Structure formats: structure tokens, C-alpha cells
Amino acid sequence: MAFTVLAPLSIILLLPYLTSSLSSCGESCNTLNDCSGNLICINGKCNDDPDLGTHTCSNPSPSPGSGGKCKPAGTLHCRSKTYTTYKCSPKVTSSTPAKLTNNDFSEGGDGGDPSKCDEKFHSNSERVVALSTGWYAGGSRCGKMVRITAKNGKTTTAKVVDECDSMHGCDKEHAGLPPCHNNIVDASDAVWKALGLNKDLGVVDVTWTMAQVSSV
Known part of the structure; x- marks a missing residue:
């Protein structure tokens, strides 16, 4: 009985830490689920999702759909x-x-x-x-x-x-x-x-x- 009661409680207590572990703009990632909010993992870094057209991240080389002007590299x-x-x-x-x-x-x-x-x-x-x-x-x-x-x-x-x-x-x-x-x-x-x-x-x-x- 103690195990079935405490396990859900442990998960609830850990949720804030699990949430805060999600990567933000420019931080390292491995899968699509590693990035916070509407961000997506591109080339190992969290960035705007081109399908959603978000522009949360400030990037000198804007990703497609980010709304930034595309300049020559x-x-x-x-x-x-x-x-x-x-x-x-x-x-x-x-x-x-x-x-x-x-x-x-x-x-x-x-x-x-x-x-x-x-x-x-x-x-x-x-x-x-x-x-x-x-x-x-x-x-x-x-x-x-x-x-x-x-x-x-x-x-x-x-x-x-x-x-x-x-x-x-x-x-x-x-x-x-x-x-x-x-x-x-x-x-x-x-x-x-x-x-x-x-x-x-x-x-x-x-x-x-x-x-x-x-x-x-």
C-alpha cells in the first residue's frame, strides 16, 4: 500500500523539475521532445518550429518561417x-x-x-x-x-x-x-x-x- 500511495506523489513532486529540464532557444537537444514550448530540435539545438512559423528565438541566421530577413551567408x-x-x-x-x-x-x-x-x-x-x-x-x-x-x-x-x-x-x-x-x-x-x-x-x-x- 505504501508503494502505490507514494509513487504518484513522487511523480507530482518531480514534475516541476522535469518541466524545467526542457531546453530553451539555442540549448542542446536530442529529440523533438527535448525543447520547451513550440520549439523544435534542429541540428542538435532548440529553435523555432518552421511548420508553426514561430519566432521565439533570436537567431542571426533565421530559420525558415521565423519571419527574419534572409541574408547571404x-x-x-x-x-x-x-x-x-x-x-x-x-x-x-x-x-x-x-x-x-x-x-x-x-x-x-x-x-x-x-x-x-x-x-x-x-x-x-x-x-x-x-x-x-x-x-x-x-x-x-x-x-x-x-x-x-x-x-x-x-x-x-x-x-x-x-x-x-x-x-x-x-x-x-x-x-x-x-x-x-x-x-x-x-x-x-x-x-x-x-x-x-x-x-x-x-x-x-x-x-x-x-x-x-x-x-x-
């Missing part, structure tokens, strides 16, 4: 050209402007290495995308669905499986390609087909947002 010199690099991307809204590009996510395709989210290659028949570094948000959008809308009015959903690196490029890891701009949705053939677009166009203006579905 630096430059990268590659084959006699200079590219601007970005850690951030424009704020994610219900209709976020982006540039749609095409990528072959299959083995031996344009991307080189397997997709960053799941370390796998993906068929051109799958509706999958890579997002610019800021929108990729340290992998917090991995496996989540985005909704993409073309100017022709067609809409489709796709799963986030990779990062379109806005900080690095021109090396073997990035198949020799330069860094992405900070507003890229790099999509498979299946996404272009679903939107009724010709992938030979190279770059097309679209809008995107997070979708409320869990799989393709």
Missing part, C-alpha cells in the same frame, strides 16, 4: 564563377514563391549520393523533392509532404527526401554542381509530370506550402 568560388551562399530561405507561408528545378534522384542520377533524409535512391516515378538549405531546416522536414502549385493551376504533393545545399557545392558530394539558390524546390520527373510541366524548361516559377498528409 557568404560566397563560394567555383570554376571561375562566384556563387552566393545561404543558410536561410524566405519565410514559409500558405503560398511560398519558389523556383522549381528538376533532379534525378535515382542511382547514377544528377544528385550523385543517396538522398540525405533516408540514405536511399528514389525512382523518377516517385513524387519527391529536395528543398534549399533554409527550407530543409536541418532535416526537420524530412519525410513530410509539401503541396506544390504551378501557374497553370495544377497542384500536386511530394515528399521531402533531400537537401538542395545552398551552402556548398562544386565537389564530388554534390556531383560537381554549384550551390543551390535559397528558394529552390528540386523535384523529380513525377512531380513535373503531375504539374503538367515540361522538365526541359529547366526552371519554373511555382508556389509551395506544407501539406497535411503523411505519405505520397
Whole structure:
């Protein structure tokens, strides 16, 4: 009887200490549950949740959805050209402007290495995308669905499986390609087909947002 009475009481007494142990902005974390309030664990640090669009944390490199202005992080010199690099991307809204590009996510395709989210290659028949570094948000959008809308009015959903690196490029890891701009949705053939677009166009203006579905 003593055990059944005291155990719940011990838990109640410990609750304030358990609550206060949650990490705040910029503090270390391991799982999504380690951060207080509406914060999320990104790259081992508690930060604003890009899906909720919070701006609780004061960060010199604002996370997507934080409402801060996205400024260049630096430059990268590659084959006699200079590219601007970005850690951030424009704020994610219900209709976020982006540039749609095409990528072959299959083995031996344009991307080189397997997709960053799941370390796998993906068929051109799958509706999958890579997002610019800021929108990729340290992998917090991995496996989540985005909704993409073309100017022709067609809409489709796709799963986030990779990062379109806005900080690095021109090396073997990035198949020799330069860094992405900070507003890229790099999509498979299946996404272009679903939107009724010709992938030979190279770059097309679209809008995107997070979708409320869990799989393709």
C-alpha cells in the first residue's frame, strides 16, 4: 500500500523539475521532445518550429518561417564563377514563391549520393523533392509532404527526401554542381509530370506550402 500511495506523489513532486529540464532557444537537444514550448530540435539545438512559423528565438541566421530577413551567408568560388551562399530561405507561408528545378534522384542520377533524409535512391516515378538549405531546416522536414502549385493551376504533393545545399557545392558530394539558390524546390520527373510541366524548361516559377498528409 505504501508503494502505490507514494509513487504518484513522487511523480507530482518531480514534475516541476522535469518541466524545467526542457531546453530553451539555442540549448542542446536530442529529440523533438527535448525543447520547451513550440520549439523544435534542429541540428542538435532548440529553435523555432518552421511548420508553426514561430519566432521565439533570436537567431542571426533565421530559420525558415521565423519571419527574419534572409541574408547571404557568404560566397563560394567555383570554376571561375562566384556563387552566393545561404543558410536561410524566405519565410514559409500558405503560398511560398519558389523556383522549381528538376533532379534525378535515382542511382547514377544528377544528385550523385543517396538522398540525405533516408540514405536511399528514389525512382523518377516517385513524387519527391529536395528543398534549399533554409527550407530543409536541418532535416526537420524530412519525410513530410509539401503541396506544390504551378501557374497553370495544377497542384500536386511530394515528399521531402533531400537537401538542395545552398551552402556548398562544386565537389564530388554534390556531383560537381554549384550551390543551390535559397528558394529552390528540386523535384523529380513525377512531380513535373503531375504539374503538367515540361522538365526541359529547366526552371519554373511555382508556389509551395506544407501539406497535411503523411505519405505520397
